[in-house]
Amino acid sequence: MNWQICAVQPEYLDDLRQLYLESRIQTFTWLDASTFKRDDFDSATAEEKLLVAITDGKPIGFISWWLPDNFIHHLYVDPRFLHQGVGTALLRQCLANIGRPARLKCLQQNTNALAFYLAQGWRINEEGTSAEGAFCLMVFTG
Incomplete structure (x- = not known):
């Protein structure tokens, strides 16, 4: 698999919206997927920094973060490209x-995802509950 990581470009946005929607539907099976919309990507990543993994000019994954808090908000990989090092990169x-x-x-x-982050050296700092269910607040100091 030949892919690379680059800054987000305007021509990637439609594909990223679709990737975000499809990944959420497949991953968050305990939530009501009828509430997920293609344009959720825009509001979910507004004012965040983004990097995109692409192959053949098409996004296959992305990560976004809120720089002032060093908070990673999203990491999604197209399900067809899981377990190929894209998320780790x-x-x-x-x-x-x-x-x-x-x-x-x-x-x-x-x-x-929880197992992935733990394997990458993250640790659980605290636990809580949100509208989407119980969560772990994780930290990385390495």
Whole structure:
């Protein structure tokens, strides 16, 4: 698989909206997917920094973060490209651009993501509950 990471470009936005929608529908099976909209991507990533993984000119994943708080808000990989190093590369590139401690929130029912972050050296700092369910607030100091 030949892919690269780059800054978001306007021509990627439609594909990113679709990737965000499809990934959420597939991942968050315990939530009401009828409330998910294509344009949720725009409001969910507004004013955030973004990096995109692309292959053949098409996005296959993205990461977004809120720089003032070193808070990673989103990390999504097209389900067809999971377990190929895309998420790890996006996370590493993001971490190279933010301060420490870096933080993120991961829903506990998203067991694949939780295991991924723990394997990448993140630790659970606290737990809480949101409208989407129980979550872990995670930190990375490395």
